[in-house]
Amino acid sequence: MFDSLPVDICASFSVTKNTVSGVFTPEVGDTEGRTIAGYTWSFPGGSPSSSTAKYPPTVYYADPTKKYDVILSVSTSNGCSYTIHRKAFVSPFLTPAFQTECAAGFQVNVDLTDSNKSSWGFNFPNGTLTPTCQTCTIPPFILSYAVGGSYSGGVTYKYKNGLGCNIQVNYPFFVKAIGPRAGFTSTDNQICKSTDTVHFKNMSDTTNATNVKYTWYIFDSTDTKLLGSNNMVGPTSDYDALYEPGILGQFGVSLVATSLNGCRDSINKSQFITDPALPSPDFYVTAPAFYCAPAIATFINTTKNSGSASSYIWNFGDGTSLRVSDSSSVSHVYHHFNKAHYIVSLTAFTPRGCSQTLVKVNTINISGPVPMFTMDKRTGCDSLIVHFTDSSNNVRKFIFLYGDSSTPDTVSLAAHRYMLNNPNTDSIYFYPTLISLDDSFCPAFFKDTIKIYRICTSGIGSKDNNQFNFSVYPNPFSSSATVKYDLTKPSKITLSLFDLAGRQVETIINENQAPGAYQFDINAEKYRLIPGIYIMKFMENGYVVNRRLVKF
Numbered sequence: 001m002f003d004s005l006p007v008d009i010c011a012s013f014s015v016t017k018n019t020v021s022g023v024f025t026p027e028v029g030d031t032e033g034r035t036i037a038g039y040t041w042s043f044p045g046g047s048p049s050s051s052t053a054k055y056p057p058t059v060y061y062a063d064p065t066k067k068y069d070v071i072l073s074v075s076t077s078n079g080c081s082y083t084i085h086r087k088a089f090v091s092p093f094l095t096p097a098f099q100t101e102c103a104a105g106f107q108v109n110v111d112l113t114d115s116n117k118s119s120w121g122f123n124f125p126n127g128t129l130t131p132t133c134q135t136c137t138i139p140p141f142i143l144s145y146a147v148g149g150s151y152s153g154g155v156t157y158k159y160k161n162g163l164g165c166n167i168q169v170n171y172p173f174f175v176k177a178i179g180p181r182a183g184f185t186s187t188d189n190q191i192c193k194s195t196d197t198v199h200f201k202n203m204s205d206t207t208n209a210t211n212v213k214y215t216w217y218i219f220d221s222t223d224t225k226l227l228g229s230n231n232m233v234g235p236t237s238d239y240d241a242l243y244e245p246g247i248l249g250q251f252g253v254s255l256v257a258t259s260l261n262g263c264r265d266s267i268n269k270s271q272f273i274t275d276p277a278l279p280s281p282d283f284y285v286t287a288p289a290f291y292c293a294p295a296i297a298t299f300i301n302t303t304k305n306s307g308s309a310s311s312y313i314w315n316f317g318d319g320t321s322l323r324v325s326d327s328s329s330v331s332h333v334y335h336h337f338n339k340a341h342y343i344v345s346l347t348a349f350t351p352r353g354c355s356q357t358l359v360k361v362n363t364i365n366i367s368g369p370v371p372m373f374t375m376d377k378r379t380g381c382d383s384l385i386v387h388f389t390d391s392s393n394n395v396r397k398f399i400f401l402y403g404d405s406s407t408p409d410t411v412s413l414a415a416h417r418y419m420l421n422n423p424n425t426d427s428i429y430f431y432p433t434l435i436s437l438d439d440s441f442c443p444a445f446f447k448d449t450i451k452i453y454r455i456c457t458s459g460i461g462s463k464d465n466n467q468f469n470f471s472v473y474p475n476p477f478s479s480s481a482t483v484k485y486d487l488t489k490p491s492k493i494t495l496s497l498f499d500l501a502g503r504q505v506e507t508i509i510n511e512n513q514a515p516g517a518y519q520f521d522i523n524a525e526k527y528r529l530i531p532g533i534y535i536m537k538f539m540e541n542g543y544v545v546n547r548r549l550v551k552f
Contacts, residue, residue, distance in 0.1 A: 003029060007074050007080040009089065016172065017098040020061040020090060022046075025071055027163045035077040042071040046090075067091040067113065073381040086159075088113045093169040094155055094198055102263035103177035103205070105144040106321060107132070112139075116160045123154035124174070148179040148207025178208035180257035182267040189273050190308075192354035197244045198273055204257050204265075211260035216241045219252035221271060248275040279309035279348035281358040292368040295334045301327040303348050310351040317342035317364065319530045334366060341365055341552065342531070369395045369436035370476075370550075373413055378470060379451045379467070382420040386450060388413035388432070391475075394547035395444075397437040403430040403450070418452050426454045449546050470538065472522075476550035481522045487515045487540075494539040497527070505534060524551055 006029025013022045026039055041051040045068045046059040052233065067088035075081045091111040108129070109215060110120065122129060126149075130142040145151060153174030157167050183203040206212050245251060251273035256266040286298045306327045314322045316332045324330060334342065337407060344363035349355045370393040377386050378508055389411050392398070401408040403418050413434070420428050427450050436444040470485040483495070495509040506527045509520075522529075529551050536547040 005034070005074065005076070005080075006027065006163055007072060007082050007084045008159070009070055009084060009086055010087070010124040010167070011070075012168045012170075013090070013093070014170050014172065015064055015093065015097065017064070018062075020064050022059045022061070022090060024056055024070065024072075024215035026074065027165045028074060029163055031076070034080075035108045037075045037077045040073040040075070042069075042073075042508075044069055044071075044212060052231040061090055064097070065092055067111070080084045086114075094153060094171065094174065097153075097171060097174055100176045100178060100208075103145040103148045103181050103207070104263060104265035105130070105142045105178055106175075107140045108143045109140040109392055110155060110157075114159070116162070117157050118160045119158040123156075125152060127151060127153075142434060145173075145177040145181075147205040148177050148182055148209065150176050164508065176208065177206075178259070178261065178263055179204070179206040180209050180212045180259055180263060180265050181205040182255045182257040182265040184253070184255050184267070184269075186272070188349055188352055190352045190354075191245060191248065191273060191275050192278075192350070192352055193243065194247050195261040196352070197242050199255065200241045200243070200255075202239045202241075202255070204255070206257075206259070209259040209261065213258050214239060214241075215256045215258075216243075217256070218243055218273075219254065219268075219270075221250040221252075221492065224544045239313045243273075245273060250274050263340075276308045276350070277305045278350065278354055278356050279306055280304040281346040281348040281356055283344075283346050283358070283360075285344075285363055288363060289365045289367065290334070292366070295364075296364055296505065297334065297364055298329055299344070299346075301346065303327055303346070306348070308350055311349045313347045313349070315345040315347075317344050317531070319532075334364060346434060367394050369393070369444045371395050371434040371436045371444050372476065372550065373432075373434050373448070374475070375432070375448060375450070378547075380453070382452055382454055384418045384450070384452045385415055386418060386432075387415045390434075392434065392436075395434075399406070399435050401433045401435070401439060403432045418450055419450050420454055427451055440514050446548060447547060451545070470545060470547075472536065472547055472549060476552045477522075477524075478552055479524050482519060483522060483536075484517070484519045485538075486517050487513055489515055491540045494537075496537045497522075497529075498535040498537060500533055500535070505529070522549070 008027040010027050011022050012019055012024045014278045024041065028036065039054045041056045043049050043059045045066070046061050048057065051057065068090035069085065069087050070089040071083065071085045073081050073083040079273060083339055087334065088111065091113060093111055093293060095109050124143055126145060128144050130144070132140055132142060133528035151174055153171040156165055156170045181204060183205065184200050185203055186200050189198050200216065201213060250271040252268060252270045253272040254266060254268040256264070280303060282302045282304065283299050284302065286300065299314065301312065309327065312324050312327065314330055318334055322330060341362040343358055343359060343361050345359040347357040348357050372391045372393070374389045374391055376388050377384060398410065400413050404418060418430055429449060430448055431447050433445055433447040472481055472483050475481060491513055493509050493511060493513050496507045497505040499505055510524065531551050534548045534549045534551065538545045538547065
């Protein structure tokens, strides 16, 4: 009758440059009722070299480069003994160990003296293992590290002809990895035009490396054709580099780093330089029409290719703008009621600064009351008759004050006679005013000026020199307004524009003029006039006339 008892050896090793320490434990299979009487361990070349304890003390081996057998005999109470002899059980488990290697990659192998070793497991913190071939499942492997440094390592395995014991091996210090590890980046690798320059920032790791040299290469969009002078960008000693493609397109970039100690690494980024599709700005407003301000408008950004946009600028058409970092909707408050239409634009920017702009005319329409009137005369002699013409927009109810204590009018703007009833003055001003009564939230009025003289002596007048002949049309205006007047004698003329806060916007005329008829244009673009109300101040030899001018 054949008698057997399965026996195996389990172990955990710690390997340093000068010693191997092992902790051994026995593994015994089914005893079929037999009692284990004792254990006998033999550790040739180890210290201690033997033990009769079930769990022997830690065994030390002085030379990690050598191989050592381990023998275990298990005896039973019936006098039988069962022995397992593992040849080269202690060996240089991992190679190379305690060496200086290139971080970019080196070959790692294990001791395969015994072909029964299987179920390999590797532990290389911060390292990456790559098979040496597509179908390779056992060592050797290629081990690499992202940066240089000192790293630990470890391996586990089993014996196919054993009881499944794990053999665990730990290297507190396994290898010293040295650079370089090539790497680079760029913040301007998206080009908008052929003359753009791309700047490369070298991010290579050079830990433990000395005298590293660099070479930059540019490839076409297929990553096959080398571009640039001598197929490279700049001398090999350049740390950072720059490149001007000269044409729009996509280009690959490669960086090769080589150290004096022979370590070499390269990195290739396919189509790293790009000319991405520019964002195509578009938007709509949820409520484009308002009667009265302040009005809150919400704009919805519907830009196409918005993924390539890094920021946007909204121009709301009322002299204000807003920069935002994403395509979220924005809201804006329009505070001025006396403007019928606003032109709104949206500009989309790429990280490189490329931009496209969409302009929408009459995007916002605030139709609230805009009282306005014109007069056929603004100055003249006593008992002057002035005819008024109503040019208001969206005024449903109003009151018209003639400015001379006469009865206000709520029906029409009738012709009116202005009298100089004060014997103690030679001239007097009147301020006819049109007030909208449509909405208490839209207080709107328009006021103009009339001046009459007891004796007409002004150099500004009609052709018979008795009335003031000064006109501006159209008013309101969009792009240009025409000013006309007559001079009957040499005069010092000054014409200036002020905003409603009293700030001077522009001096248009400041000169001496001879008698005659004059005409000139007020160009909104030339004088940088934004939509709003302005006061036109006309001065002739000290005589002042103010007119309200509306730009829409």
